[in-house]
Structure formats: C-alpha cells, structure tokens
Amino acid sequence: MGAIRAVIFDVDGTLVDSNDGHARAWVDALAEAGYPVPFERIRPLIGMGGDKVLPLVAGLSSDDDKGKRIAERRDAIFAERYLPQARPLPGAHDLLRRLYTEGFRLAVASSSKKGLLEQLLKLVGAEDVFEVTTSSDDVDRSKPDPDVVHVALERLREPWRTW
Numbered sequence: 116m117g118a119i120r121a122v123i124f125d126v127d128g129t130l131v132d133s134n135d136g137h138a139r140a141w142v143d144a145l146a147e148a149g150y151p152v153p154f155e156r157i158r159p160l161i162g163m164g165g166d167k168v169l170p171l172v173a174g175l176s177s178d179d180d181k182g183k184r185i186a187e188r189r190d191a192i193f194a195e196r197y198l199p200q201a202r203p204l205p206g207a208h209d210l211l212r213r214l215y216t217e218g219f220r221l222a223v224a225s226s227s228k229k230g231l232l233e234q235l236l237k238l239v240g241a242e243d244v245f246e247v248t249t250s251s252d253d254v255d256r257s258k259p260d261p262d263v264v265h266v267a268l269e270r271l272r273e274p275w276r277t278w
Contacts (some may be wrong), residue, residue, distance in 0.1 A: 121220035136197030144189035164257020215244040222247035
C-alpha cells in the first residue's frame with residue numbers, strides 16, 4: 116500500500132462555514148418564486164447541486180426556465196446576503212498550508228460554480244495551494260453523484276497540466 120500523495124477537499128462545510136447561508140439563500144429564492152420551503156427542509160440537502168435540490172423541494176427541474184431563474188436568484192442572494200458572512204472553519208487555513216508545505220498535492224471537488232468557488236477559497240486564504248479545482252461547471256451531474264470527484268482524480272493523474 117502506497118503513501119498518500121494527494122488530498123481532495125470539498126469547500127462548503129469543510130473549509131468554509133457557509134452551509135447555513137446556502138440553505139437560507141435557497142429559502143429566500145424559493146419564497147420569492149412562490150415556493151415556501153422551510154430552512155429545516157433545505158439545510159440537510161446542502162452539498163448537493165441545485166439540479167438535485169430543486170426537484171426535491173419544489174418539484175422543478177433546473178433545466179426549465181422557472182428552475183433556472185430560481186437557481187440564478189439563489190446564486191445572487193447568496194453572493195449579496197450570505198457570502199459576506201461566511202468564514203473559514205477553524206484550522207482550515209493551517210491544515211491546507213501544512214499539507215501543502217509537506218508536499219501533498221491538493222485538490223477541490225465542489226458543487227459550487229467556479230466563480231463562487233474562487234471566492235470561497237479566497238476566504239480560507241489558501242487559493243494558491245490547490246493544484247486542481249473542480250466545480251459544478253466541470254460536470255453534468257452534481258453531488259451526491261461522484262462526477263466532480265472523478266474529474267478531480269483525473270486531473271490529479273495528469274501532473275503536467277496546469278489548472
């Protein structure tokens with residue numbers, strides 16, 4: 116059995132305390148669209164992509180116009196109201212720096228979109244330590260499907276590529 120050479124992280128709820136904010140943004144966006152869904156119903160679903168959340172809580176597809184509008188509004192609400200409140204989880208920065216200085220290859224596999232992922236990594240103050248970042252923009256199926264993790268693994272197998 117070989118030594119561990121790489122570590123793949125999620126961001127929301129792992130490196131950044133942002134899960135409640137994501138849930139509240141869904142509650143707000145759904146309410147604006149006429150779908151009153153309680154926080155308690157949405158909170159356990161955070162970590163899944165919006166393509167999974169919308170059908171479960173509102174019976175909508177993220178591919179139809181209404182679903183797209185709600186998802187886009189959720190993104191805007193999170194950025195405006197909840198991202199400014201998000202904080203790194205205790206020890207996240209130090210853990211990443213230590214792994215990086217000890218030579219581990221670091222990757223992120225997140226359900227967030229690329230732009231948001233970049234902002235979240237800046238909050239941790241370690242955006243420069245990740246060799247590979249993958250987001251929902253890189254896959255067709257979001258978590259809990261393993262696609263984003265598979266993309267991260269594939270990219271880690273290609274050390275000559277710069278991501």
